[in-house]
Amino acid sequence: MATKPKKLSSTDVVKKLSQISEWTVNAKSTELSKSFESASFVAGLSLIARIAVHAEVMGHHPTIELSYHKIKVKLTTHDVKGLTRADFELAKKIDSCCH
Secondary structure: OOOOOOOOOHHHHHHOOOOOOOEEEEEOOOOEEEEEEOOOOHHHHHHHHHHHHHHHHHHHOOEEEOOOOOHHHHEEOOOOOOOOOHHHHHHHHHHHHHH
């Protein structure tokens, strides 16, 4: 049985947030989000597919919204109702594949 991930404190969230670019955290420090723009709807779908590969490998799945060429990614760990190391790891992987 896998152990439950550890929820990060607000202080840890601020520290980790400084290590990723252009991600924002909500007021309760429970969700990371970032918006991307693509050249077209199909290019946006391609970006989502690249994100999905990393998410599937990690077993950590974001909420993704697509509106024509705008993509918004939201990360949280539902088991702890907040942010964990996995959220920040996935954010880094998304940045590496999507810029």
